Amino acid sequence: MPKTSRKTSHDRNTGAPQGAAQPPFDIQAADVVFRTADGVDFHVYKIILSLSSPFFAEMFSLKPPPSLSDVTSVANEPIVIPETAKTFDALLRICYPVDNPDFDDLSFAETVLEAAVKYQIAVARKVISIDRFAQTHPLRVFAIACRLQLEDEAAHAADVYKKAHFSGFDNRKTVIPSELFPDSTLRLSAGQCYRLFQYCLKSSTRPILFSKHYDPCAPIKTAPLSAQEKVAPPSFTIAGADIVLRSIEGEDFATHTVLLRLVGAEALIDSTYTAISEETGPLPVTQVAVSSHTLRDFLAVLHPASCYEVNDALRLWNLTQFSIHHSFPTILDACRKQAIRVCASQPLATYLVAAHAGWQGEALTAARLLVSQQIQDMYSPVMEDTSASIYCSLLRFHRDSADSVSKVLNSSVSGCSQGITNPTLRPSSIYTPVVERELSLFVTAGSETCRGCQQPVSPLTEDTQADPAPSGNRGKSSKKRINKYYIHDPHSSCKYDVSQLLASSAALEKRIEEALLKVTLS
Known part of the structure; x- marks a missing residue:
């Protein structure tokens, strides 16, 4: 297949294809055309994809708007997809009644399997077996399986990894050798890494769901918000508000554009539309892709007369992520101060928040508070959104601290x-x-x-030890x-x-x- 330069989505839609697909995906009589990221057109039949994928079945069942139904040139335009021709070709061959491609390379198998999960092609999981790579690349297979939520494959890879590296491991040791830490390129979360180490270090027979967000030792139950918590604080509904921020749950928060401009939140103002709110009336509304909790914390910290404190580390994490994503330095500074306040009571979560945000001083303070604790058995929901490399850095710090104590004791x-x-x-x-x-x-x-x-x-x-047998009870078993x-x-x-x-x-x-x-x- 000839190499071509990648064009923009608009160019690919309107320009000529950059290459031809291999048979049988070059039949011009097919009723739908897909154009890949590298500009190759695939002519396929809707019925075949619909039978293989609920995703495509639903997509093809949608009727075009009446204004476009009679415009052949528009209706027959290629559907642009982000996959490359090599990936999409392998995916289609799994769906078509032709020979399946070979998946001897783990990277290629990962790419095609990821696309198959995205397009809900269930049969691909049987064709693309990543289990056979577990003996040579257990951690990588584990990471792929966790990311794609393939629990059976994740459990098999974890078992191979445990037998290879933890079969003779002394569980009385409190540190894991750094050579057993997963590589940062594997895209593992701290939560997945934590569950893997729990499985390797514990002898429990209870199965662990590696890709699920929970603590296998002590599952966390989140109580629903009470009616009082769902009500916005009075300061958010003051008279004179000129804009409404709407959370993903549909909850409205009235505020002032001048406050948003002070923290550089012009993007929230510019993306407004006029709507009728039951509580605020006809004010411009901005739909914000964030939860009500985070939006409430954002506005509370934003308010100039507020002495609001975010005392929960998970909410602090969400607010920090929201501020980083939208580049709100003022809110980030406030989050940094809040991290110092919650550090003593929630050092693990504070470390994860601070390390992710690049607050080295706060991260080091939290890490030192964890020196005397068994951090391998500690869990925080923040771990699910934090990289394993940040978590392993804490484990390494914990090990180095233990080594330092040992040196002092050896000499003293x-x-x-x-x-x-x-x-x-x-x-x-x-x-x-x-x-x-x-x-x-x-x-x-x-x-x-x-x-x-x-x-x-x-x-x-x-x-x-056996207790002496009482007199008169000779020959009978004694208590121990x-x-x-x-x-x-x-x-x-x-x-x-x-x-x-x-x-x-x-x-x-x-x-x-x-x-x-x-x-x-x-």
Whole structure:
């Protein structure tokens, strides 16, 4: 097929085709013509596409307006599509009673499968099997399947990935090696990456829906808006409003054009039309492709007399995205200040919002608040719209912080009596969970030694002991007593307890804090 230069949509509609399609898509008697992005005309039969695709069946069932029904030159114009000739040719061969094309290349299979999902050609999923690529490219197949919502393919790829990289993984470790992080080119969301790691690290047999927006460990239920929440604040319906912003739910918000111009929102003013609103009367209306919640937050922050605070990180994310999309720097500055306020209570979501918006200081502050927490088990709805690379950057920061704590402990803790003076003099540090986590392997693994007394430590597992059989009950089975040990228990021989050590050692705590402050986001 000859290479041609790409023209505009108008040129392709009115100009001559740039190439001829391969048989059987060159039959001039066919009743519809599609023109691809590279200018190739495909002559196809409507009945074949209608039987293969509900999308095309509905499109062909629509009748043209009466003013155009008798104009042959207009009605027979090619339908311009964004796919290339190579992709559309393969897609049509799946629908036609001809030999199916070969899909030996994953990139080509992905492109055609994506078009098939778009045009609702279900049979393509059987013809284009991406499962066979899972053994060599499990993460890439997983990303494709999640993006196209192919749950069976995603589950198979996740299983292959788990067996290849997590079969011998020690679940007591709290960090995932960076070489297992997905590449940024895979277009995975943080939520999909989180569910993949949950599947690989957990032993639960409950199936995980990888492409769905939820936390498999604790599904989030969103309560519907109450009637009071649906009512716009009084400041949005003040007298003198000269424009109405309408949300995607159809809710109207009256405001002033002068306020919109102050934040550079001229685009919202210029795209208005006159309509009758039940609440505001005949005012110019702008349809805004955003939810009522986000539009309400936008106008509340916009109002000069407002002290409005967005206390929910998900709503802050939506408002930030809306402001970035429409280039509202004033609103973005307000969002940045709001992020600082919610950081302490919602550090994970704040980090995701700040990192996506490029607020490095706020992102670093939130990341440091997460150092002492098990972030691999933490979920936020914001993760569904954030890239996996941002999430993996946080995991990497968490790992580097743990490494820094380990280095301090390796050089500071050498004996069980070191630093222990009076444990009651100082409160327990926020870094105590980090230190306990780093030392847990030394009091649970049989091949390791205790940090306190340097003696070998037996594995601390469930210890089953048989109680002596009561007199007169010989020959009968005796009850068993189970002693459970936990990783934060002090060593039984020397009573070494890192919590007391850290709580009593201001110098060690200071060294840990200084080491953590040197860790940066990558």
